[in-house]
Amino acid sequence: MTENGTGGARLDGPAVIGRRVLRLRTELGLTQRQLAEPAYTPAYVSTLESGKVRPSDAALRHLAQRLGVTPEELATGRPARLAAELRLRLTDARRALATGAPEDAAPLFRALCAEAVEHALPGERADALLGLGECLLESGDLDDAHECFASVERLLADEPLPRRVPAIRGRANAHRLTGELRYACHLLETALDQLNATGLHDPDALLLLYSASIAPYMDMGAHERGAHAAELALALAPRVDDPALLAGMHRGVARTLIAQGRIAEADASLAKAQDLYQQLHLRTELAHCHWMRGYVHAQDGRLERAESELRTAHEMLTAKRAALFAEQVEVELADVLRRRGKAGEAEALLRPLLTGGTTAGAAGSAGSAGSAGETAEATDVPALRAGRGAVHVGAAHRLLGLIAEECGDPDAAEEHYRAALPLLERAGAAGDVADLCRLLGDLLRRTGRTEAALDAYRTGLAHRAALGTTTLGPAPAPPPM
Structure with a gap:
């Protein structure tokens, strides 16, 4: 297969295209002369059908019009509707991830990726891998998630940088969750500098990068950089229409406000994010809002409210089977429980996370009767360990x-x-x-x-x-x- 002028699609070889022309002409009952005239000769069609010549773009357009197909379908064998159908199914897969468990959405993305490979659709393959990477992040398979995002960057290497930004953000998140905070910052900062140096001032891409950089900055204690990134994100917000991007920005800004002691403003920012996530039915992100509101209440000494918010976050993440995030919430819930004088319950949450055993569901049994946690299977592998939630x-x-x-x-x-x-x-x-x-x-x-x-x-x-x-x-x- 080679590149040609049909929108950058990969074309089949002359022999394959020739056989396709012959099959379609025969199915329609056309002679070589009827297919060729008035622009070409029957001899040209015969030579083309025998695979001895590659049709030009003009010839492809002429033949495709006569045969009732698109030039791309004639050159690649790919039905014109296929890419559109794959994109619709990608939307369905993303909805499955937003509302359900990553383990349920991951097979959908894998199947779409395989179809995109089969039909030589690199853009759709990249989008499927991006969705699969998000599934793997949620379930805590950080190495595989990293490889998915890196594969997307390789597939889109010739695309403009804004097209690669979601994959860069995903790879940075994978590094942050493994405890490689500086490298996560390096990836995001490098992309920001490249965008600005090349004049690619794409507001959506910039907002995504600035919002993503806040978490590793704050984890590192680089509060001034985090606050500066938040200020730039807020300045970009009026130029962005995507509600999911805006919600992520509000969530990131809240972290900097907490560090500055501006608790009421942080809570208001989280409320904006929570409202947008509810409208979009993004359950993992909504759980993160409850998680952060629990942290806000804990910082302000409102421990009962903090415990309630963290339990809500844990229940939502456990129901979604977002294992790594649920385990991280258990650590923060244990902190609140200890401060409330429930040291035994806190210890019961923490020890299985570090030694193996019952994980990602213990919060339900360690807390009040109103909790809805599930009990996970026993395992000898610690749920949290170096390379998987290292900060937690x-x-x-x-x-x-x-x-x-x-x-x-x-x-x-x-x-x-x-x-x-x-x-x-x-x-x-x-x-x-x-x-x-x-x-x-x-x-x-x-x-x-x-x-x-x-x-x-x-x-x-x-x-x-x-x-x-x-x-x-x-x-x-x-x-x-």
């Missing part, structure tokens, strides 16, 4: 350390703090590392190990020395508004 692994160890301290077991507390430290350091979660070093230093000082305590404090201070920055160099240049 560190958070879970930190919480178990606090619980051990409160129960009078400093040795167990120190073990958990030291287990968390390298995970958070590798992820580049500077704020969390500093907090953990403070906890470890206090513990060491109380147990009489002053020099070791000072070392822990120094480590924490080193991570707080450059508040609001990353090691990536200058922030991306803002787009001309």
